[in-house]
Amino acid sequence: MSVAPDALDPYALTREGLVDLAVELEEPAYRAEQIHGWLVRGVDDPNEMTNLPRSLRAILSERFAPTRPELVAHRVGDDGHTHKLLLRFPDGEAIETVLMLYPKRATVCISTQAGCALGCPFCATGQAGFRRQLTAGEVVRQVVVADAALRSGAIADEELPDGAPDHVTNVVYMGMGEPLANLPATLASVRWLHDPDGFGLSARSITVSTVGLVPGIRKLAELGLPVTLAVSLHAATDDLRDELVPINVTHPLAELEQAVRDYRRTTNRRVSIEWCLIGEVNDDERQADALSAIARRLRAHVNVIPMNPTPGVRWKEPSRERTRAFVDRVRDRGVEITLRDTRGRDADAACGQLLASYTVGAGTRLPAAVGAARRVDELATADRGAAQAGEVSS
């Protein structure tokens, strides 16, 4: 299905934007509140907004872009604790959303881009390249789909595992793509998810991750909501980080550390450092010591996630011994550190992996890493220009 070029994404509008729309359509201002009331409940099809007049529903149906995705694959792992959803939007683009169930917590891991241009070489999404930005509505919709599946019982035939709640309690922006490279959709969706009249998630139950887009971190701080910032560090020296996280060439560690320190000061919110532990790449003593120093200076909690081996990626998961030694060494240096389970390993839950196996299964070849390297150069150039102009490219 093609989407009209002037179609509106209602989730990209603020409350004021909805009022402007009502005025433009010569409707009373309270229509904006009615539309808002539906949107925060996850209803974006005007035909389902039953308290609007039929004529207005028809007009809005033409103006609003369809963002409701179709569920094309659902894989269950970890004895029902992990649900990986492959969602396809009306233009045919597919993305991944993961629902993780814990006692009293249901966390959705959402995507902000179809693919990713940052080309981290250990990441399946990075290897598949960038296709397009998601709209705010497409980001919000992932939470709506997961929440509806939980509430309706579609996720579990019988009882939910471990006393998990029947609704979404936490959202993490850690799926496909770099959230701060799609800043408008990320900020707009955070506002919707936090809206006390609607989804009502506390800022603290929303986590936005980044590999280190410094201008985006500064914009996120300006949002004025203490959302948790998770910095995907993966390497604590510039020489290794330039290789593992190529955006580090543009925003090296010292600059990133300063931005994170400022974020912490502005929001009064603790940050976390994410560390994908890769066998014999970043699991040595030098990296453990450099990580400990950064984490101590930032008073950050460190989450270590052993790498999920993915098809087409040359690196491997760390041995148990090296994992244990790394975690112990960081902890011994006074840092709070958690070794995360590899949630979803049997549901292909590494970022981009379900889509990778889906496209490979459909006979589509993943682009070669050389394409990713070229895109990183282009993005680094664009990002440098945006930084000079005081804004983030998206």
Ligand code: SF4
């Ligand atoms: S790790 Fe994140 S930023 Fe890097 S390529 Fe993958 S999705 Fe993009």
